[in-house]
Amino acid sequence: MEGSSILQASTNIYFAIFALFCFKLLIKISLALLTHFYIVKGNRKEAARIAEEIYGIVPGSWADRSPLHDAAFQGRLLSLKTLIAQGFNVNLVTTDRVSALHEACLGGHVACAKLLLENGAHVNAVTIDGITPLFNACCSGSVACVNMLLEFGAKPQVGNHLASPIHEAVKRGHRECMEVLLAHGVDIDQEDLQYGTLLYVACMYQRTDCVKKLLELGANVNAGKRLDTPLHAAARKSSAEIVILLADYGANLKCRNAEFKCALDLAIPNSKVEQALLLREGKGLFCLFPFTFSSLSFPLCRFKVEQYLFILPETFFLIDLIFSVSSLLILSLYHATQK
Template identity: 85%
Template structure:
């Protein structure tokens, strides 16, 4: 039985739902699920000591670990894992505990799951934890995943790259961090770039950010439209894009050239160049 969106704590991710149950009771729901869902650590330990199987699942294959992570209950999740809970267990929709932790915004749960062997990329057809973190603006969860070598430009068939998703949902802080960490500024959803998404959403701050990091305003999507074509007439976004139609300044071209040369290590290697502080700050967009 799939949970109706209005009864879940989290909205659907495409066709996926962050699995949990609220109130009421389902025939296949165990006391272990209840304890994990409510974050009752002592009850959880007692149930495990009484012989409850930590990998007991509902009809939709929702485990107690799924519940604990969706609630951000780190201590409960840890007890379950230490007692053999399957860290990569997936529901019938392919949702993992790691996905649920990103849904709840618990960076502590995300970090712990990764330490216990959680896989952040189980397949392109399954719900993506990093996209869920970005969608909800959980920057710390996103950074934790990226620190564990998750592909920063991972394209989800439905949602595009993490940067594209951040632009689509107007998560400015996530956009800033992704760009800072070296996300490819023009990689979006097929031919649609992050700049297209930002223009479509009238996000002037994000449009300026993308332009500063070298976004190509002339890229055309499947409808042969560039970002300027998607901007609302006479809007601040249109003005910002028009200002960037001409050639970039020499300073900007030099900055982009150096950053491309250093690649994604720019954030960490630029300090080794022993540049004057103003120049170093310029290269790092500070």
């Protein structure tokens, strides 16, 4: 009898807890709908009060996107002017710290972005993901937005803890945005912890125009992502045109990465990339000797020896010397037999 009473009391407690949980859930849903209603109707003060008092959100931020965000993202300049005139704060942010300026730049709407900046929008506002308005402008490829943000004091080069605008521009192939940022003092050999140098990113994403421009402006042809060079990236992506460009600008063909592989090791066998690398290696090895036979045979042999014997870089010179002397002897014997 006593055990039955304890069981019944426990059951009642569980039911009470479940009922309380459902009641709180119903209140939260109702408040969320009420907040959304106030936002749609434009009553920002009441929406902000609910967000601050009920949800514990700091003043100046909303749980949802505001009409200001929507107008900025869609490029509705007249609506944006009306909302600002009604008293909307241009620096209102979402729970992810996204501002209306972020949205305007992501959509490439330069007129909306300018209006927000003229009304006090924070040009260097940062989201919880480390995104700035300048990053979004580079993402959209809007050169006009990039120039305007810089005029209003945007930082062209950010710290390693923030997403790099110029790396995003290169990644998406927006060469003009990249040039504007470089002209404003961004380090051409800046290495991002995630992506590496600008040249490395351009090679990884096969942005040939960006590769050409970076090389013309003096980018370090051998600086990539840690031990991986831009040439490694181009070989890995089977981009023969970029491999030739890098080689012409003095890329180190013998440089090995963390896996101890050179660019030739990463090239697909019998591909244009492999042929280009062999030709350029052959030029360096046999430029002193006017051979009448194939100039690829000895470099190919040498690379096969390196590949299978895992030869250290310090022995490259000795290998070159051995093959050079051997080829001289063969050439001498060939001419002797011809006489």
